Amino acid sequence: MNTATxxxxxxxxxxxxxxxxxxRRFDGVFCTAVRTTGIYCxxxxxxxxxxxxxxxxxxxxxxxxxxxxxxCKRCLPDATPGSPDWDVAADVAGRAMRLISDGLVDRExxxxxARRIGYTPRHLGRLLTQELGAPPLALARARRxxxxxxxxxxTSMPLSDVAFAAGFSSIRQFNETVREVYxxxxxxLRGRRTRATTRGAVVMRLAVRTPFAxxxxxxxxxxxxxxxxxxxxxxxxxxxxxxxxxxxxxxxELADSVVAGETAFVTAEFSLRDLRDTSAAVxxxxxxxxxxxxxxxxDDHLADDPVLGRxxxxxxxxxxxGQVDGDETAVRTVIGQQVSVTGARTVTGRVVAEHGRRVESxxxxxxxxxxxxxxxxxxxxxxxxxxxxxxxxxxxxxAALASGDVALDRGPDRDDVRRALLELPGIGPWTADYVAMxxxxxxxxxxxxxxxxxxxLRDLVPEPAGPADPEQWRPWRSYALMHLWNTLxxxxxxxxxxKET
Numbered sequence: 001m002n003t004a005t006x007x008x009x010x011x012x013x014x015x016x017x018x019x020x021x022x023x024r025r026f027d028g029v030f031c032t033a034v035r036t037t038g039i040y041c042x043x044x045x046x047x048x049x050x051x052x053x054x055x056x057x058x059x060x061x062x063x064x065x066x067x068x069x070x071x072c073k074r075c076l077p078d079a080t081p082g083s084p085d086w087d088v089a090a091d092v093a094g095r096a097m098r099l100i101s102d103g104l105v106d107r108e109x110x111x112x113x114a115r116r117i118g119y120t121p122r123h124l125g126r127l128l129t130q131e132l133g134a135p136p137l138a139l140a141r142a143r144r145x146x147x148x149x150x151x152x153x154x155t156s157m158p159l160s161d162v163a164f165a166a167g168f169s170s171i172r173q174f175n176e177t178v179r180e181v182y183x184x185x186x187x188x189l190r191g192r193r194t195r196a197t198t199r200g201a202v203v204m205r206l207a208v209r210t211p212f213a214x215x216x217x218x219x220x221x222x223x224x225x226x227x228x229x230x231x232x233x234x235x236x237x238x239x240x241x242x243x244x245x246x247x248x249x250x251x252x253e254l255a256d257s258v259v260a261g262e263t264a265f266v267t268a269e270f271s272l273r274d275l276r277d278t279s280a281a282v283x284x285x286x287x288x289x290x291x292x293x294x295x296x297x298x299d300d301h302l303a304d305d306p307v308l309g310r311x312x313x314x315x316x317x318x319x320x321x322g323q324v325d326g327d328e329t330a331v332r333t334v335i336g337q338q339v340s341v342t343g344a345r346t347v348t349g350r351v352v353a354e355h356g357r358r359v360e361s362x363x364x365x366x367x368x369x370x371x372x373x374x375x376x377x378x379x380x381x382x383x384x385x386x387x388x389x390x391x392x393x394x395x396x397x398x399a400a401l402a403s404g405d406v407a408l409d410r411g412p413d414r415d416d417v418r419r420a421l422l423e424l425p426g427i428g429p430w431t432a433d434y435v436a437m438x439x440x441x442x443x444x445x446x447x448x449x450x451x452x453x454x455x456x457l458r459d460l461v462p463e464p465a466g467p468a469d470p471e472q473w474r475p476w477r478s479y480a481l482m483h484l485w486n487t488l489x490x491x492x493x494x495x496x497x498x499k500e501t
Contacts, residue, residue, distance in 0.1 A: 015057040018043045024261045025209070025296055028080035031058045033069040040064035045075035062142035063133025070183045078146040078181075080263065081207045082286075084294035087441040088475065090414055092117060093131040096124065097139065098410040098441075101286075103279040105140035106167035107244055116411035144168055145181045147279050150204055152178075152190045157202075157275075159186050165202075165275030202278055205265035208291040211299070211317030212264050214254035215492075217289065220321050220485075222492040224341060226332070227349035228356065231365035232492055240359055241324055242369045243280050246273035247359045249366055250285055258316060260296055271362065287441065290319035298443075298476045302483070307460055307468045311483040318486060320478045326408025326439035327401045328370045333434050334394045334426070335386065350385050351376075373401035393426020400424055408439045437478045446470045446477040456484045 010030055018026045026043040033040040034050045040058065041047065058064040061071070061078045071078055082101070086094035096117055099105075105113050113136055114121040125135045132139065148166035151157065157165070163174035178186045222232035230239040238251035249271045257264035266289060270281050286292065295317040303312045312318075323329040335351065336344035355375050356368035376398035381391030400406040406420045414436055421432040430449055437445040447453055448470065461468050473480040 010057050010059060012052075012055075012057060015043070016052050016055065019045075019055070020049055022046070024263060025294065027077075027263060028292070029059075029083050029085075031061055031064045031077050032056075033058055033064045033067060038069055039072050040069040040077055041072040042075045042077040042080050045072060045077070047072070047074055058133050060132045060134060060139065060142065061146070062139040065142055065145075065181055066134045066138050071181055073182070073184075076149075078142065078149065079207060081209050082292040084209075084292050084297070086292060088443055090410075090440070090442070091131075092119065092124070092127050095410055095412075096128060096136065097132070098283070098287075100136065100139050101143055101279065101283040102409075103143075103167055103244070103277075103283070105136055106144070106276075106279070110136045116407070116409065118412065140167070141177060142181075143279065145177050147282070148174065148178060148186070149182065149189065151202065151278065152186055154203055154205075155201075159190070161275055162186070165278045167276070167279055202270040202272065202275070202281075204268050204270070204282060206268050206282065206286055206289065206291060207263050207265055208257070208289060209293060209295055210257045210262045210264045211260050211295050212257040213315050213317045213319065214256050214264075214266065216315055216486055216489065217319050217321060218254040219489050219492050220482075221288075223489055224345065226345060226352055226370070228352045228366070228368040229370050231363065234492060238363050238366060239324070240361065240366050240369050241270075241272075241277075241281055241284065242328075242372065243272070243274070243277035245277045247357070247369055248272040248277060248281055249359075249361050249363055250281065251363060252285070252289075256317075260316070266291075284324040287322035288324050290322050290441075293319060293443075295319075298479045301476055302473060302480060305472060305480075307457070308473070308480055308483055311487065315483065315486055318479060318482050320437060320441075320443070320482050322441055323439050325370065326410070326435075327373045327398075329439040330397060330401065330406075330408060330421075330435045331370075331373075331376065331394060333431050333438075334390065334397055337390060337393075337431060347385050355379060373398045377402045389426060393424070396424055397421075397427065408435070410440055414440050414442055437481070442478060444475045444477045446473070446481055450481075452488060453481065453484050456487055460484075 015030055019032050022044045024044040031040045032043060033056045034054055036054050086097050096113060099113055099116055110121045114124045117124055129135050144167040148162055151162045151165055160171055163171050168174040175186060178189060182189055218237055221237050225232055235255060236251060236253055238249060241248040241250060251269045253267040268285055272281060299312050299316050302308045332348055335348050352368050352370060355371035358367060359369055377395060379395055381395045384391035417440060418432050418436055421427050421435060430447055433445045433447055436442040457468050470477055
C-alpha cells in the first residue's frame, strides 16, 4: 500500500464509522486512541464508543504506543491479525514488517533490517515513520511487548525466561516496556491466568480473519507433506522448524471458522530448543496459515465470477498456504517439477533422509529438519534421486540461496526475486511464480501452463462459453488458483493424533 492509499485509509471520518460499527475487518489495519483515557483499542472494541473529538487513529500499535497510549486490557489490540496490505502491496513497509515480526531487528539490529530491504537505516526509518507511524525500533518493541504478554498469560515459564523469549535484551527493559504498554507489571499481568508447561513448550492462539477454511488448508498441507519433516491427521498438522537459534516443532489444530467478519484462533503448540526463537516461530507459522489475509475482500471479488462463483461459495475463506522457510519451498518446487505430488513427496523424503539434520521430537514421525541451502549446494547432483538436469538445477538454486544471490525472506522486492530465479538454469516461469505465491506470499499469481489447472478449467467451462479469463480475477489470482486446485484435493487421511512418548 502506498503512502497516499494508507493515509486515505486513515481518514478520521472513515475510521470513526468503522469504530462505531465495530467492524472487525479493520482490526489490525488501524488502532483507535482515546485522549481522555490514554488507551488505544482495536476498531471492534466492545467498550462504549468514545466521542469523535476525543479520538485519534494510528496505523500500528507501535504508532499508538509512541504517541503515549497504552493497550486496552479488554480488546487486546496488539493481538489482532496483521494488515492484509503487507502482502498485497509488498511495499517497503510491508516487507519490513514481515522481517520485524520474524525478530530480525532483535537478531541483527536496524542495520541488518535495512540491509535486507536494500535501504540505508536512516532512509528506512523515515519511510516506516511516514507510513506506519513509528521507526523500526519502536515497531520491534511493540512486537516484543505483544509476544511477552502472550507468554505471560498463557504459560507458567519464569518471567526471566519470558523476557528473553520475547526478544528483550535485559530484564529491566522487559519490565519497563510491559509497564508502559499495559500499565501493569509482568507479575500483575500474569495474575492467576497460568497453565502448566514444560520448558521450551509454548502454546499460543494465533489470530486469523474469518471465514477461515482451516480443514481445506489442512488437506493441502497433508497432501503435500514430506516424510520426516511433516505429519498430519484429522484436525491437526505438525512439522519441524529450522529456526535462527536452534530446531523446534509446531503442532496446529485446524478447523473451519465460517462466520465472516470475526476473528478466529488457531491453537499452536511450539516446542523450541531456544525460547529466543518464539517470535520467529510464530511469524513463520502465521505465514504458513496465510493468517493476515482479508478473506471477505477476496471472496467478494471472486464470488460473482461465472467460473469461480460456485467454488468460492462452497469453500469460503480458502487460504493460499504459505511457508515456514522460503528456501525449503523453492527446493521442494524444483523437486516437484513435472512429477506427480506423490512422486515429489517420495523423492523429497529421500533427500531429507540423506541430507537433513536429525532432531528429537515428542511427535511421532518428525525426525528431520529440511536440509538447508548450504548443505544442498555441496551435494553432487549426480547422486540425487532425480533426473540429472533437475539435480543440477536444484544444486544451482541451493548455491544461489546459500550465497544470498537469491533471498526468499520477503525482504527484497518480489519482481527482483523473480528475475533472479529465472536467471538460474532449470528455473522457468512456472517454478518462479509458484515460489512467489508460496514463499513470498504473492496474492496475484496464476499458472496458465499448469496441467491440473487447465483440466479443471476445461471441465468447469462449457465449450460454447469460451475460455475463462484469469485477468478478471486480479488482484486475487493466487486464491482463484487455490479454488481450482481445491477441487482435486483429497481429504486428510484418517490417522491417529500424535501422543507424547
